[in-house]
Amino acid sequence: MGGFGGAASTGGVAGTDFSTPLTKLVGIRYPIVQTGMGWVAGPRLVSASAAAGALGVLASATMSVDxxxxAVxxxxxRxxxxxxxxxxxDAGDAPERVKIIIEEGVKVASFALAPSRELIARLxxxxxxxxxxxxxxxxxxxxxxxxxxxxxxxxGEGGGHTGDVATSVLLPQVVDAVDIPVVAAGGFHDGRGLVAALAYGAAGIGMGTRFLLTADSTVPDAVKAKYLxxxxxxVTVTTKVDGLPHRMLRTDMVGELERSGHAASLLRAVRHAAAFRRESGTSWSAMIRDGLAMKHGRELTWSQVLLAANTPMLLRASLVEGRTDIGVMAAGQVTGVIDDLPSCAELxxxxxxxxxxxxxxxPQGG
Structure with a gap:
């Protein structure tokens, strides 16, 4: 389900409002979603994206409940x-976070993994x-x-955890399979991509890297310059960050991770787990519960569960502290064709x- 909605009846000419099932569902002006990127999608970027007419999405996984x-x-x-x-x-405190969403009147809850039937019903x-x-x-x-x-x-073009199937192949499969609006993500950065997604039957596009590379993003300027x-x-795909495929900029740190042995990787993960526990206010028992949930939900090995602690802290080093020498930089393939830093409104x-x-x-039919 998706497409141009009201725009189709106008022939898709200039002046269309680009109304789609997504814009109608969530009440936004344009069928564009700024995706929830850890350490990046904070209040400043989200409010700027929302004010520009897109759907801004806060990334809560790197925040404590408070x-x-x-941030909400x-x-x-703003x-x-x-x-x-x-x-x-799969987070142990997901019910607390859902409670905040409900109490604060947040319009949309998005999930990196499939929520349970019960959680969907509650929301x-x-x-x-x-x-x-x-x-x-x-x-x-x-x-x-x-x-x-x-x-x-x-x-597969998207940043972060990704699969092998390209958006152009995966998107029409999903559009044909479900009767709800489908948002296309992975490789989008401009108006041509939006039209292509709508032509495939999507109701809008989601963009991460393109919104990271805006003037409203809090990522340090020196780090943005490396992306540009x-x-x-x-841009490469590595499994050495947390045991799962992760699309990153090719840096010395990624090279070091690729060369490091299993024992060194696990030792680094233990240190990062302790650091993330302090950052997020999560107890060790909660982290263990979350690890068990991850292991069950994705059929991961214990090594992969432990390595998962690497991701938030390695990203934080680069995207918050500007330390690209000790951190990693999540990046969609689209990074290579982005060359400026507009405001969200301009973008x-x-x-x-x-x-x-x-x-x-x-070409016009008929």
Whole structure:
């Protein structure tokens, strides 16, 4: 389900409002989602994205419960536009975070992993729109059957954890499989991509790297400069960060991780687990519970569960502290074609202008 909605009846010419099932579902002006990126999607970026007409999404996994409530309230103080919060469905404190979303009147709850049927029902019962992220057709079918309002499907081009199937192949499979709006993610950065996604039947696009590389992003300027200097060949997929495929910029640190042995990787993960526990306010018992949930949900080895502690701290080193020598830089392949740092408002308006121009230039039927 998806497509142009009201735009289709106008022939897709300039001036269309680009109304889609996604814009109608969550009450945003444009069918664009700023995805929830840990350490990046904080109140400043989310409020700027929302005010620009997109759906801004807070990344809560790298926040304590108290920090999440504070961040939600800060976004609300900056804009009246709808926004969302991204959650880890397997986190032990997920019910507490859901409670905050409900109490604070957040419009959307998105999930990096499929939430349970019960969690979906609880959120929907409170009027919250539920949008899980999925990486396979069968996962989309499962969450749709459980009552999810929409799904975000990320192809292999995307940053962070990713699969092998390109967006152009995965997206139409999911669109054909479910009767709820589908948001396409992985490789999008401009108006041409938005039109292509809508033509495939999507109801909108999700972008992470493109919003990271804006003037409203809190990522240090020196780190942004490294992203801007990268080519498409400077982005690689490694399993050495946390045992799962992760798309990163090719840096000396990633090279070091690739060369390190198993024992060294596990020792680093133990140190990072302790650091993340302090950062997030999570107890050791809660981290163990979360590890058990991760192991069961993804059929991971204990080594992979332990290595998962690497990801948030290695990302924090680069994206918060600016220490690219000791951190890693999550990056979609689209990094190699981005060369500027507009504000969120400028970016969204540019994308919509490009989309209108692209539609205007398409051959007319009849």
């Amino acid at each position: 920090q999440l409530r504070s 309230r800060e976004v609300k103080s 804009t009246n536009a709808p926004f969302g919060v991204n959650l880890r469905a 929907k019962g409170a009027g919250v729109v539920v949008i899980p992220s999925i990486g396979a057709r069968r996962h989309a079918e499962k969450v749709a059957a459980w009552g999810a309002d929409a799904v975000m499907v990320q192809g 200097a990268a080519t498409v060949k400077d 969204v308006e540019r994308i919509m202008d490009e989309a209108r121009s692209t539609l205007k230039g398409l």
